[in-house]
Amino acid sequence: KNQVEQSPQSLIILEGKNCTLQCNYTVSPFSNLRWYKQDTGRGPVSLTIMTFSENTKSNGRYTATLDADTKQSSLHITASQLSDSASYICVVSANTGGFKTIFGAGTRLFVKA
Amino acid sequence: GAGVSQSPSNKVTEKGKDVELRCDPISGHTALYWYRQRLGQGLEFLIYFQGNSAPDKSGLPSDRFSAERTGESVSTLTIQRTQQEDSAVYLCASSEGTGPYGYTFGSGTRLTVV
Numbered sequence: 197k198n199q200v201e202q203s204p205q206s207l208i209i210l211e212g213k214n215c216t217l218q219c220n221y222t223v224s225p226f227s228n229l230r231w232y233k234q235d236t237g238r239g240p241v242s243l244t245i246m247t248f249s250e251n252t253k254s255n256g257r258y259t260a261t262l263d264a265d266t267k268q269s270s271l272h273i274t275a276s277q278l279s280d281s282a283s284y285i286c287v288v289s290a291n292t293g294g295f296k297t298i299f300g301a302g303t304r305l306f307v308k309a
Numbered sequence: 310g311a312g313v314s315q316s317p318s319n320k321v322t323e324k325g326k327d328v329e330l331r332c333d334p335i336s337g338h339t340a341l342y343w344y345r346q347r348l349g350q351g352l353e354f355l356i357y358f359q360g361n362s363a364p365d366k367s368g369l370p371s372d373r374f375s376a377e378r379t380g381e382s383v384s385t386l387t388i389q390r391t392q393q394e395d396s397a398v399y400l401c402a403s404s405e406g407t408g409p410y411g412y413t414f415g416s417g418t419r420l421t422v423v
Contacts, residue, residue, distance in 0.1 A: 230412070232412075238416055238417075239313075239400055239402075239414030239415055239416050239417055240352075240400075240402075240412075240414050241414070242412065242413075285352065287352075287412075297342070297354060297357075298354075299344070299352040299353070299354065301350065
């Protein structure tokens with residue numbers, strides 16, 4: 197069964213600190229993995245997209261890693277800001293002809309001053 | 310247009326009524342997706358359109374849900390005989406195709422069934 201599991205479910209950190217969010221998946225055959233940031237009341241915004249051959253990708257203070265062998269991805273946020281408070285969603289797509297996309301339940305990040 | 314546009318942004322309807330939600334994708338995007346997000350939960354896939362291919366309807370929760378898309382343009386998601394459990398944010402996203410392209414999401418329609 198194709199699944200995407202994210203951890204932790206929620207996280208509280210102090211402004212300026214770093215944090216790492218995890219995404220484990222069983223989606224196969226793997227096509228690509230995306231991380232999205234979703235602010236409350238708004239649609240998700242793409243942070244990174246990675247294919248099988250990519251191990252790491254950065255977007256400003258966001259760095260995503262991908263280990264296709266262990267089927268794990270992480271999103272590292274450096275020097276967090278209050279505006280980083282949001283849900284972070286891991287999305288994995290399977291190249292199954294019908295092109296199935298599986299969404300994780302997200303990690304809710306709270307950055308406190 | 311510049312982004313994915315959804316309308317209405319908010320909809321309150323009485324239980325048992327039908328509702329129609331609209332999504333205007335980015336021009337040229339061949340792929341269009343509908344998702345549902347209940348309060349505090351992750352995104353739930355509903356339906357996927359790719360060009361003129363038959364849509365992937367595997368995520369539709371019941372036969373009360375249907376969606377249409379003409380070519381590569383506007384899509385409508387229809388919910389018949391709404392139930393309270395249909396209350397959620399319905400998100401539409403479009404993409405250039407089936408490769409490693411990013412999705413662009415609309416702001417969603419917040420549906421409340423009372």
